[in-house]
Amino acid sequence: MDIIFYKYQGTGNDFVMIDDRSESxxxxxxxxxxxxxxxxxxxxxxxxxxxxxxxxxxxEMIYYNADGSQSMCxxxxxxxxxxxxFLGIIQSNxxxxxxxxxxxxxxxxxIVDLKMGAVSSLSNxxxxxxxxxxxxxxxxxxxxxxxxxxxxxxxxxRYSDPYSPKGTNVNFVSKINEDEIFVRTYxxxxxxxxxxCGTGVTACALVFGSRNELRNVKIKTPGGSLSVRFSENAxxxxxxxxxxxxxxxxxxxxIKIETEP
Numbered sequence: 001m002d003i004i005f006y007k008y009q010g011t012g013n014d015f016v017m018i019d020d021r022s023e024s025x026x027x028x029x030x031x032x033x034x035x036x037x038x039x040x041x042x043x044x045x046x047x048x049x050x051x052x053x054x055x056x057x058x059x060e061m062i063y064y065n066a067d068g069s070q071s072m073c074x075x076x077x078x079x080x081x082x083x084x085x086f087l088g089i090i091q092s093n094x095x096x097x098x099x100x101x102x103x104x105x106x107x108x109x110x111i112v113d114l115k116m117g118a119v120s121s122l123s124n125x126x127x128x129x130x131x132x133x134x135x136x137x138x139x140x141x142x143x144x145x146x147x148x149x150x151x152x153x154x155x156x157x158r159y160s161d162p163y164s165p166k167g168t169n170v171n172f173v174s175k176i177n178e179d180e181i182f183v184r185t186y187x188x189x190x191x192x193x194x195x196x197c198g199t200g201v202t203a204c205a206l207v208f209g210s211r212n213e214l215r216n217v218k219i220k221t222p223g224g225s226l227s228v229r230f231s232e233n234a235x236x237x238x239x240x241x242x243x244x245x246x247x248x249x250x251x252x253x254x255i256k257i258e259t260e261p
Contacts, residue, residue: 010075012195012223020050030068037066065189072100072134074198078112082247100134116241137203145174154186180218195223
């Protein structure tokens with residue numbers, strides 16, 4: 001069976017996008033997901049996203065990490081919005097379903113303004129922080145994130161006992177100025193540093209913003225720039241969290257997959 005796919009990227013976080021409204025993709029074949037995401041033997045991507053019909057929503061985003069595991073992906077969701085706009089499923093505004101629940105978004109001129117799920121609290125992890133923004137994130141502030149050994153230190157934390165057995169994503173952060181940070185991420189499921197991570201920069205923005213009484217934080221990543229705005233409640237919870245940044249189509253292709261007889 002031949003499948004047409006599109007490659008999208010959101011600040012360097014790249015995804016194979018498939019219009020699966022016919023539900024013909026073998027979603028349980030995680031080996032196939034891994035093969036497609038393989039950068040040597042497949043298309044190559046940080047993740048694979050299926051767009052499907054869902055009653056009560058404009059669409060459903062089914063997201064797979066490169067290893068076949070599933071989670072919420074902020075940059076992937078922004079790309080899913082851009083892809084659905086390209087397909088004509090949505091216009092400028094949308095409500096869609098992801099693994100962590102419903103989301104709203106607005107797209108204009110390639111910029112996607114994505115409403116993330118509410119966050120109940122920030123918790124301390126030693127001198128660091130832990131935040132669940134739809135996916136789990138360990139946040140560590142460092143003096144010079146550009147020279148920091150992200151892969152080595154990230155893997156240590158990701159596989160450490162406190163996060164066993166599922167593990168966590170790990171973000172390393174340095175302050176640029178009063179309202180801007182630089183973030184590098186070791187991403188669970190990719191098992192490497194990615195150029196950007198939407199749920200990760202959201203987690204870092206909440207921590208930095210809460211610590212510095214900010215409600216709008218600019219973020220630079222190795223793959224580009226994003227921003228996060230939010231409101232913080234008196235009990236330390238967060239709502240009206242919006243992740244804002246570009247989502248771009250890179251190319252279109254066709255892959256041949258073997259189906260079970």
